[in-house]
Amino acid sequence: MIQTIKLYDDKPYDREFTAKIINIAEAGEGFLDIVLDRTLFFPEEGGQTCDNGYICDLKVAHVSIDDGVITHRIQCAATALSEGEEVQGRIDWEHRFSNMQNHSAEHILSGLLHNIWGSENVGFHLSDNIVTLDTSKELEADEIKRLEKSANKVIYDNIPVDCRYYEPSELSAIEYRSKKELKEDVRLVTIPGVDVCACCAPHVSRTGEIGIIKIIKAIRYKGGMRFTFLAGCRAYDHITALQDMTDNVSHLLSVSSDKLDEAVSRLMKENEEYKIKLKNAAAAKLGQEIKALSKDSRNAVLFTDPIDNIVQRNAVNDLARSHSGVCAVFSSDGAGGYNYIISYPEGDARDIAKLMKEKLTSKGGGSKDMIQGNVKASEEEIRRVLDFQNE
Numbered sequence: 001m002i003q004t005i006k007l008y009d010d011k012p013y014d015r016e017f018t019a020k021i022i023n024i025a026e027a028g029e030g031f032l033d034i035v036l037d038r039t040l041f042f043p044e045e046g047g048q049t050c051d052n053g054y055i056c057d058l059k060v061a062h063v064s065i066d067d068g069v070i071t072h073r074i075q076c077a078a079t080a081l082s083e084g085e086e087v088q089g090r091i092d093w094e095h096r097f098s099n100m101q102n103h104s105a106e107h108i109l110s111g112l113l114h115n116i117w118g119s120e121n122v123g124f125h126l127s128d129n130i131v132t133l134d135t136s137k138e139l140e141a142d143e144i145k146r147l148e149k150s151a152n153k154v155i156y157d158n159i160p161v162d163c164r165y166y167e168p169s170e171l172s173a174i175e176y177r178s179k180k181e182l183k184e185d186v187r188l189v190t191i192p193g194v195d196v197c198a199c200c201a202p203h204v205s206r207t208g209e210i211g212i213i214k215i216i217k218a219i220r221y222k223g224g225m226r227f228t229f230l231a232g233c234r235a236y237d238h239i240t241a242l243q244d245m246t247d248n249v250s251h252l253l254s255v256s257s258d259k260l261d262e263a264v265s266r267l268m269k270e271n272e273e274y275k276i277k278l279k280n281a282a283a284a285k286l287g288q289e290i291k292a293l294s295k296d297s298r299n300a301v302l303f304t305d306p307i308d309n310i311v312q313r314n315a316v317n318d319l320a321r322s323h324s325g326v327c328a329v330f331s332s333d334g335a336g337g338y339n340y341i342i343s344y345p346e347g348d349a350r351d352i353a354k355l356m357k358e359k360l361t362s363k364g365g366g367s368k369d370m371i372q373g374n375v376k377a378s379e380e381e382i383r384r385v386l387d388f389q390n391e
Protein backbone atom coordinates (compact mmCIF):
# COMPACT_ATOMS: atom_id res chain seq x y z
CA MET A 1 0.00 0.00 0.00
CA ILE A 2 1.32 3.49 -0.75
CA GLN A 3 2.52 5.54 2.18
CA THR A 4 0.08 7.99 3.72
CA ILE A 5 0.76 11.70 3.20
CA LYS A 6 1.38 13.15 6.65
CA LEU A 7 -0.40 16.50 6.57
CA TYR A 8 0.72 17.20 10.15
CA ASP A 9 4.36 17.35 8.96
CA ASP A 10 3.93 20.68 7.16
CA LYS A 11 0.73 21.93 8.76
CA PRO A 12 0.79 21.05 12.43
CA TYR A 13 -1.74 23.83 13.16
CA ASP A 14 -4.46 22.59 10.77
CA ARG A 15 -7.43 21.03 12.52
CA GLU A 16 -9.61 19.84 9.62
CA PHE A 17 -8.86 18.10 6.34
CA THR A 18 -10.41 16.21 3.48
CA ALA A 19 -9.03 12.92 2.21
CA LYS A 20 -9.96 9.91 0.12
CA ILE A 21 -10.50 6.47 1.63
CA ILE A 22 -8.12 4.08 -0.09
CA ASN A 23 -8.68 0.99 2.03
CA ILE A 24 -11.24 -0.36 4.50
CA ALA A 25 -10.75 -3.53 6.54
CA GLU A 26 -12.93 -5.04 9.25
CA ALA A 27 -11.05 -5.13 12.57
CA GLY A 28 -13.60 -7.14 14.60
CA GLU A 29 -15.90 -6.14 17.46
CA GLY A 30 -17.62 -3.56 15.24
CA PHE A 31 -14.41 -1.71 14.31
CA LEU A 32 -13.19 -0.75 10.85
CA ASP A 33 -9.58 0.07 9.95
CA ILE A 34 -9.53 2.97 7.52
CA VAL A 35 -6.54 4.04 5.43
CA LEU A 36 -6.73 7.49 3.82
CA ASP A 37 -4.52 8.95 1.11
CA ARG A 38 -3.54 11.71 3.54
CA THR A 39 -4.23 12.57 7.17
CA LEU A 40 -3.79 15.12 9.94
CA PHE A 41 -4.02 12.36 12.57
CA PHE A 42 -0.64 11.74 14.21
CA PRO A 43 -0.36 7.99 14.94
CA GLU A 44 0.95 6.44 18.15
CA GLU A 45 4.67 6.62 17.52
CA GLY A 46 7.99 7.45 19.16
CA GLY A 47 6.63 7.35 22.73
CA GLN A 48 3.67 9.66 22.01
CA THR A 49 -0.02 8.74 22.03
CA CYS A 50 -2.05 9.26 18.87
CA ASP A 51 -4.36 12.15 18.03
CA ASN A 52 -8.03 11.98 18.93
CA GLY A 53 -10.83 13.25 16.70
CA TYR A 54 -13.47 12.37 14.15
CA ILE A 55 -13.72 11.20 10.56
CA CYS A 56 -17.17 11.93 9.08
CA ASP A 57 -18.38 12.58 12.65
CA LEU A 58 -17.35 9.03 13.62
CA LYS A 59 -15.03 8.93 16.61
CA VAL A 60 -11.51 7.73 15.86
CA ALA A 61 -10.58 5.17 18.53
CA HIS A 62 -6.91 4.69 17.64
CA VAL A 63 -4.37 5.65 14.98
CA SER A 64 -1.36 3.48 14.15
CA ILE A 65 1.44 3.48 11.58
CA ASP A 66 3.11 0.57 9.86
CA ASP A 67 5.72 1.02 7.14
CA GLY A 68 4.50 4.56 6.46
CA VAL A 69 0.83 3.56 6.15
CA ILE A 70 -1.40 5.23 8.74
CA THR A 71 -4.51 3.34 9.89
CA HIS A 72 -7.49 4.94 11.65
CA ARG A 73 -9.59 2.57 13.76
CA ILE A 74 -13.24 3.59 13.91
CA GLN A 75 -16.27 1.92 15.50
CA CYS A 76 -19.07 1.92 12.93
CA ALA A 77 -21.19 -0.28 10.68
CA ALA A 78 -19.29 -1.90 7.81
CA THR A 79 -21.55 -0.07 5.36
CA ALA A 80 -21.03 3.41 6.89
CA LEU A 81 -17.97 4.18 4.73
CA SER A 82 -16.80 3.01 1.33
CA GLU A 83 -13.49 2.92 -0.52
CA GLY A 84 -12.94 5.83 -2.91
CA GLU A 85 -15.23 8.06 -0.85
CA GLU A 86 -14.03 11.56 0.09
CA VAL A 87 -14.26 12.19 3.84
CA GLN A 88 -13.85 15.06 6.29
CA GLY A 89 -11.51 14.64 9.24
CA ARG A 90 -11.24 16.75 12.38
CA ILE A 91 -8.64 16.34 15.10
CA ASP A 92 -9.14 17.18 18.79
CA TRP A 93 -7.11 20.38 18.79
CA GLU A 94 -6.85 20.84 22.55
CA HIS A 95 -5.35 17.36 22.90
CA ARG A 96 -3.00 17.85 19.94
CA PHE A 97 -1.76 21.25 21.09
CA SER A 98 -1.10 19.90 24.59
CA ASN A 99 0.95 17.09 23.01
CA MET A 100 2.85 19.63 20.86
CA GLN A 101 3.67 21.75 23.93
CA ASN A 102 4.83 18.74 25.95
CA HIS A 103 6.79 17.12 23.12
CA SER A 104 8.61 20.36 22.27
CA ALA A 105 9.32 20.76 26.00
CA GLU A 106 10.89 17.30 25.99
CA HIS A 107 13.23 18.34 23.15
CA ILE A 108 14.29 21.43 25.12
CA LEU A 109 15.01 19.39 28.27
CA SER A 110 16.81 16.65 26.32
CA GLY A 111 18.84 19.22 24.36
CA LEU A 112 19.93 21.02 27.54
CA LEU A 113 20.75 17.74 29.29
CA HIS A 114 22.85 16.76 26.29
CA ASN A 115 24.61 20.12 25.92
CA ILE A 116 25.28 20.87 29.59
CA TRP A 117 25.80 17.42 31.12
CA GLY A 118 26.45 15.15 28.11
CA SER A 119 23.41 13.12 29.18
CA GLU A 120 21.47 11.08 26.60
CA ASN A 121 17.72 10.68 26.31
CA VAL A 122 17.16 6.93 26.75
CA GLY A 123 13.35 6.87 27.03
CA PHE A 124 10.34 9.12 26.53
CA HIS A 125 6.66 8.56 27.17
CA LEU A 126 3.97 11.12 26.45
CA SER A 127 0.61 9.82 27.67
CA ASP A 128 -2.55 11.88 28.00
CA ASN A 129 -1.74 12.86 31.56
CA ILE A 130 1.88 12.16 32.33
CA VAL A 131 5.18 12.79 30.55
CA THR A 132 8.35 10.98 31.54
CA LEU A 133 11.87 11.41 30.25
CA ASP A 134 14.65 8.95 31.08
CA THR A 135 18.24 10.11 30.83
CA SER A 136 21.63 8.46 31.17
CA LYS A 137 23.27 10.51 33.92
CA GLU A 138 22.40 11.23 37.52
CA LEU A 139 21.82 14.87 38.46
CA GLU A 140 21.91 16.56 41.86
CA ALA A 141 19.00 18.66 43.16
CA ASP A 142 20.68 21.98 42.30
CA GLU A 143 21.42 20.75 38.77
CA ILE A 144 17.76 19.78 38.30
CA LYS A 145 16.75 23.32 39.35
CA ARG A 146 19.26 24.71 36.84
CA LEU A 147 17.83 22.45 34.12
CA GLU A 148 14.26 23.62 34.78
CA LYS A 149 15.27 27.28 34.90
CA SER A 150 17.29 27.01 31.67
CA ALA A 151 14.37 25.25 29.95
CA ASN A 152 11.99 28.07 30.90
CA LYS A 153 14.55 30.62 29.71
CA VAL A 154 14.37 28.94 26.26
CA ILE A 155 10.59 29.55 26.40
CA TYR A 156 11.04 33.27 27.23
CA ASP A 157 13.49 33.58 24.31
CA ASN A 158 10.63 32.50 22.01
CA ILE A 159 12.96 30.69 19.60
CA PRO A 160 11.51 29.52 16.22
CA VAL A 161 11.28 25.72 15.92
CA ASP A 162 12.19 24.32 12.51
CA CYS A 163 10.86 20.92 11.39
CA ARG A 164 11.88 19.56 7.99
CA TYR A 165 13.29 16.60 6.08
CA TYR A 166 16.95 16.35 5.10
CA GLU A 167 18.48 14.13 2.44
CA PRO A 168 21.21 11.69 3.55
CA SER A 169 23.83 13.82 1.74
CA GLU A 170 22.90 16.89 3.80
CA LEU A 171 22.83 14.97 7.07
CA SER A 172 26.51 14.12 7.21
CA ALA A 173 27.30 17.79 7.94
CA ILE A 174 24.71 18.07 10.75
CA GLU A 175 25.11 16.92 14.32
CA TYR A 176 21.79 15.70 15.72
CA ARG A 177 20.40 13.46 18.44
CA SER A 178 18.85 10.20 17.28
CA LYS A 179 18.08 6.93 19.02
CA LYS A 180 18.16 4.92 15.79
CA GLU A 181 20.49 4.60 12.85
CA LEU A 182 18.45 6.35 10.14
CA LYS A 183 18.96 5.53 6.47
CA GLU A 184 16.18 7.37 4.62
CA ASP A 185 15.40 11.09 4.59
CA VAL A 186 15.37 12.27 8.14
CA ARG A 187 13.01 14.80 9.68
CA LEU A 188 14.97 17.02 12.03
CA VAL A 189 13.44 19.26 14.67
CA THR A 190 15.81 22.17 15.25
CA ILE A 191 15.64 24.62 18.12
CA PRO A 192 18.66 26.82 17.29
CA GLY A 193 21.23 26.90 20.08
CA VAL A 194 19.30 24.33 22.10
CA ASP A 195 18.68 21.10 20.22
CA VAL A 196 18.68 19.24 16.91
CA CYS A 197 16.87 15.91 17.02
CA ALA A 198 15.40 13.40 14.57
CA CYS A 199 11.65 13.32 15.29
CA CYS A 200 8.40 12.53 13.48
CA ALA A 201 5.96 14.41 15.74
CA PRO A 202 4.23 17.81 15.38
CA HIS A 203 5.86 20.64 17.33
CA VAL A 204 5.01 24.23 18.28
CA SER A 205 6.34 26.83 15.84
CA ARG A 206 8.03 28.96 18.55
CA THR A 207 9.18 27.93 22.02
CA GLY A 208 7.12 30.73 23.61
CA GLU A 209 3.94 28.73 22.88
CA ILE A 210 5.01 26.11 25.44
CA GLY A 211 4.25 28.66 28.16
CA ILE A 212 5.97 26.88 31.05
CA ILE A 213 7.92 23.70 31.87
CA LYS A 214 7.62 22.28 35.36
CA ILE A 215 9.57 19.23 36.52
CA ILE A 216 7.27 17.64 39.08
CA LYS A 217 9.38 14.60 39.96
CA ALA A 218 12.98 13.49 39.47
CA ILE A 219 14.15 10.09 40.65
CA ARG A 220 17.36 8.14 40.15
CA TYR A 221 16.57 5.44 37.58
CA LYS A 222 18.77 2.73 35.99
CA GLY A 223 21.99 4.67 36.52
CA GLY A 224 20.45 7.93 35.26
CA MET A 225 17.33 9.94 36.01
CA ARG A 226 13.62 9.63 35.32
CA PHE A 227 12.04 13.07 35.06
CA THR A 228 8.30 13.54 35.18
CA PHE A 229 7.40 16.96 33.85
CA LEU A 230 4.45 18.98 32.63
CA ALA A 231 4.40 21.75 30.06
CA GLY A 232 1.88 24.33 28.82
CA CYS A 233 -1.80 23.76 29.67
CA ARG A 234 -0.98 20.65 31.70
CA ALA A 235 1.52 22.55 33.86
CA TYR A 236 -1.02 25.35 34.30
CA ASP A 237 -3.73 22.87 35.43
CA HIS A 238 -1.27 21.22 37.81
CA ILE A 239 -0.18 24.53 39.37
CA THR A 240 -3.83 25.62 39.70
CA ALA A 241 -4.68 22.37 41.53
CA LEU A 242 -1.68 22.85 43.86
CA GLN A 243 -2.74 26.45 44.52
CA ASP A 244 -6.27 25.28 45.42
CA MET A 245 -4.86 22.67 47.79
CA THR A 246 -2.50 25.20 49.40
CA ASP A 247 -5.40 27.63 49.88
CA ASN A 248 -7.50 24.91 51.52
CA VAL A 249 -4.70 23.91 53.90
CA SER A 250 -3.96 27.58 54.73
CA HIS A 251 -7.63 28.04 55.54
CA LEU A 252 -7.71 24.90 57.71
CA LEU A 253 -4.61 26.00 59.64
CA SER A 254 -5.56 29.71 59.66
CA VAL A 255 -2.14 30.78 58.39
CA SER A 256 -1.04 32.52 55.21
CA SER A 257 0.28 30.15 52.52
CA ASP A 258 3.89 31.41 52.86
CA LYS A 259 3.86 30.28 56.52
CA LEU A 260 2.49 26.78 55.85
CA ASP A 261 5.77 24.90 56.39
CA GLU A 262 6.31 26.64 59.76
CA ALA A 263 2.72 25.85 60.81
CA VAL A 264 3.01 22.17 59.84
CA SER A 265 6.37 21.82 61.64
CA ARG A 266 4.78 23.34 64.75
CA LEU A 267 1.81 20.98 64.56
CA MET A 268 4.08 17.95 64.15
CA LYS A 269 6.12 19.02 67.17
CA GLU A 270 2.96 19.53 69.25
CA ASN A 271 1.70 16.15 68.09
CA GLU A 272 4.91 14.46 69.26
CA GLU A 273 4.61 16.20 72.65
CA TYR A 274 0.99 15.04 73.02
CA LYS A 275 1.98 11.48 72.17
CA ILE A 276 4.62 11.52 74.91
CA LYS A 277 2.10 12.95 77.40
CA LEU A 278 -0.44 10.29 76.47
CA LYS A 279 2.15 7.53 76.84
CA ASN A 280 3.15 8.86 80.26
CA ALA A 281 -0.50 9.03 81.35
CA ALA A 282 -1.11 5.49 80.09
CA ALA A 283 2.01 4.28 81.94
CA ALA A 284 0.78 5.89 85.19
CA LYS A 285 -2.67 4.33 84.76
CA LEU A 286 -1.08 0.93 84.07
CA GLY A 287 0.96 1.28 87.27
CA GLN A 288 -2.27 1.87 89.24
CA GLU A 289 -3.92 -1.15 87.64
CA ILE A 290 -0.96 -3.38 88.48
CA LYS A 291 -1.15 -2.26 92.12
CA ALA A 292 -4.91 -2.90 92.22
CA LEU A 293 -4.58 -6.49 90.90
CA SER A 294 -5.29 -9.25 93.37
CA LYS A 295 -2.04 -11.01 94.24
CA ASP A 296 -4.01 -14.30 94.46
CA SER A 297 -4.89 -14.54 90.77
CA ARG A 298 -2.58 -16.72 88.69
CA ASN A 299 -3.01 -14.67 85.53
CA ALA A 300 -2.51 -10.92 85.10
CA VAL A 301 -3.64 -9.65 81.67
CA LEU A 302 -3.90 -5.88 81.19
CA PHE A 303 -4.86 -3.68 78.23
CA THR A 304 -3.67 -0.13 77.79
CA ASP A 305 -3.52 2.85 75.42
CA PRO A 306 -0.20 3.15 73.53
CA ILE A 307 2.75 3.07 75.91
CA ASP A 308 6.49 3.03 75.57
CA ASN A 309 7.93 -0.43 74.87
CA ILE A 310 10.33 -0.27 77.84
CA VAL A 311 7.49 0.71 80.23
CA GLN A 312 5.47 -2.20 78.85
CA ARG A 313 8.34 -4.67 79.34
CA ASN A 314 8.99 -3.45 82.92
CA ALA A 315 5.26 -3.81 83.68
CA VAL A 316 5.26 -7.43 82.46
CA ASN A 317 8.36 -8.17 84.61
CA ASP A 318 6.53 -6.61 87.61
CA LEU A 319 3.49 -8.83 86.99
CA ALA A 320 5.66 -11.94 86.61
CA ARG A 321 7.10 -11.39 90.11
CA SER A 322 3.70 -11.82 91.80
CA HIS A 323 1.71 -14.03 89.36
CA SER A 324 2.61 -17.48 88.08
CA GLY A 325 0.22 -17.75 85.11
CA VAL A 326 -0.05 -15.64 81.95
CA CYS A 327 1.37 -12.17 82.66
CA ALA A 328 0.63 -9.87 79.72
CA VAL A 329 0.33 -6.24 78.73
CA PHE A 330 -1.44 -5.42 75.46
CA SER A 331 -0.68 -1.89 74.26
CA SER A 332 -2.99 -0.46 71.59
CA ASP A 333 -1.19 -0.05 68.23
CA GLY A 334 -3.63 2.67 67.11
CA ALA A 335 -4.67 0.53 64.13
CA GLY A 336 -7.27 -1.82 65.61
CA GLY A 337 -4.79 -4.18 67.24
CA TYR A 338 -2.30 -4.53 70.08
CA ASN A 339 1.43 -4.81 70.56
CA TYR A 340 1.83 -7.44 73.22
CA ILE A 341 4.50 -8.58 75.67
CA ILE A 342 3.79 -11.80 77.56
CA SER A 343 5.60 -13.75 80.25
CA TYR A 344 4.53 -17.18 81.57
CA PRO A 345 6.52 -17.98 84.75
CA GLU A 346 5.03 -21.41 85.37
CA GLY A 347 5.43 -22.57 81.74
CA ASP A 348 6.93 -21.72 78.36
CA ALA A 349 5.87 -18.34 76.95
CA ARG A 350 6.36 -19.72 73.42
CA ASP A 351 3.32 -21.99 74.00
CA ILE A 352 1.22 -18.84 74.46
CA ALA A 353 2.68 -17.39 71.22
CA LYS A 354 1.72 -20.62 69.44
CA LEU A 355 -1.81 -20.51 70.83
CA MET A 356 -2.33 -16.87 69.83
CA LYS A 357 -0.94 -17.53 66.38
CA GLU A 358 -3.35 -20.44 65.95
CA LYS A 359 -6.47 -18.73 67.28
CA LEU A 360 -5.83 -15.07 66.43
CA THR A 361 -3.23 -15.25 63.62
CA SER A 362 -0.99 -13.04 65.70
CA LYS A 363 2.61 -12.28 64.75
CA GLY A 364 5.67 -12.45 66.96
CA GLY A 365 7.75 -14.74 69.10
CA GLY A 366 10.55 -14.81 71.64
CA SER A 367 12.07 -16.99 74.30
CA LYS A 368 10.75 -19.31 77.02
CA ASP A 369 10.73 -16.34 79.44
CA MET A 370 9.10 -13.69 77.29
CA ILE A 371 7.40 -13.25 73.93
CA GLN A 372 6.34 -10.12 72.04
CA GLY A 373 4.48 -9.30 68.86
CA ASN A 374 1.34 -7.82 67.38
CA VAL A 375 -2.21 -9.11 67.21
CA LYS A 376 -5.15 -7.74 65.25
CA ALA A 377 -8.03 -8.65 67.57
CA SER A 378 -10.30 -7.06 70.17
CA GLU A 379 -9.70 -7.22 73.93
CA GLU A 380 -12.69 -9.55 74.21
CA GLU A 381 -11.33 -11.98 71.59
CA ILE A 382 -7.87 -12.00 73.19
CA ARG A 383 -9.28 -12.58 76.70
CA ARG A 384 -11.39 -15.46 75.38
CA VAL A 385 -8.28 -17.18 73.93
CA LEU A 386 -6.21 -16.62 77.07
CA ASP A 387 -9.13 -17.80 79.27
CA PHE A 388 -7.82 -21.36 79.27
CA GLN A 389 -5.70 -20.32 82.25
CA ASN A 390 -8.41 -18.40 84.11
CA GLU A 391 -9.68 -21.20 86.28
Ligand SMILES: [Zn+2]
Binds near residue numbers: 197199200201
Ligand atom coordinates in the same frame (compact mmCIF):
# COMPACT_ATOMS: atom_id res chain seq x y z
ZN1 LIG B 1 10.60 14.16 19.40
